[in-house]
Amino acid sequence: MGHEVGTTLVIGATGTTGSRVTARLAARGHRVKAASRRAAAPDGAEAVRFDWHDPATFEAALSGVDRVYLVPPVGAVEPAGTMLPFLERARAAGVRRAVLLSSSAIPAGGPATGRVHQALPELFEEWAVLRPSWFMQNFTGDHAHAQSVRADGLLLTATGEGRVAFVDADDIAAVAVHALTDLRAPDTDLVITGPEALSYTDVAAILGDVTGRAVVHRQLTSEQLVERLTAVAVPAEFAALLAAMDRAIAEGAEDRTTDTVRRLTGRPPRSLRALVERELG
The missing domain is CATH 3.40.50.720 (NAD(P)-binding Rossmann-like Domain)
Incomplete structure (x- = not known):
């Protein structure tokens, strides 16, 4: 109505x-x-x-x-x-x-x-x-991934070669505005992704390509990731949750794309390369 x-x-x-x-x-x-x-x-x-x-x-x-x-x-x-x-x-x-x-x-x-x-x-x-899905801004802002890339040229995850269709926060906001203001509410859940599923190894290659410096995805075990997080004062319970999320990615839980951004906004979602070029290029 x-x-x-x-x-x-x-x-x-x-x-x-x-x-x-x-x-x-x-x-x-x-x-x-x-x-x-x-x-x-x-x-x-x-x-x-x-x-x-x-x-x-x-x-x-x-x-x-x-x-x-x-x-x-x-x-x-x-x-x-x-x-x-x-x-x-x-x-x-x-x-x-x-x-x-x-x-x-x-x-x-x-x-x-x-x-x-x-x-x-x-x-x-x-x-x-x-x-x-996971935010592209994790690689460009003050998130831990962005910090380790800047400091050491490293992406550290327990995701293996699992892929994620990272999404730009601007595209999430565009969908939110439609969900809030369109005459008919969606009345459902909307899985919002970017245009392609990428492994963290792919992400490292894009970051390196755009910034002109070497970026490497170092694959950790879940135990190594928990140790690394607790060493920088992340509470143990939260560190275990983050490691479990990485394990789910490794097992393929986030390896999908959806047409949500295009369907609600009428335009395609931004690619990670385009976002990194805008923010870091």
Whole structure:
């Protein structure tokens, strides 16, 4: 059922996808409340303070809002406990459409955001769950991969020759804007990938080619990866989770591409080479 787009609450509005979603919505003339702990807002959006762990911030954030972009609390292993009470409040406050950022690695009912994903269709008449593959920005920003490439010319993973269809955060944001504003909500989950599945060895070759310096993919065992992560103060439980994700990639869990970006935005997703040329070339 179609209706005029009202005001969108963007949670995590200073983050990788939230900042891009906020900017795109504002540029299209949509009303946006940009929610973050710092209450910082880009041009064209209204800043509002929001903290998942402080329910006193919920009411002002939800006031006058009819749709919401949900980025889970950072570092939460079990975010449903925090998110579901907020979503009940959101529905009661008049939110009609909810778009959740999850991951291609997590199905409905699975761990972490999987439980929130499962609950969403029961809570809202209009919904979508974005399940992006791994972000291309991991190789260009301040992520551990980008740091080890800059410092040592190394990509260190336990992924073997497993392939991932890495995706540009700009393409995730473009899909999110459609999911939030199109007359008909997707009412499904959307696996979002880039145009091609690449091994980390392929990624190292592209990074080396564009930057003109040698980049090598050093393959570690899961145990070596856990040791390396805990040595740089990553908590043991989280290190084990990251190693398990790499193992899943090695076993082929992320070796797929989808037409989601083209289907929703009308244009193809950006390639890793194009992104690296833009950011590092």
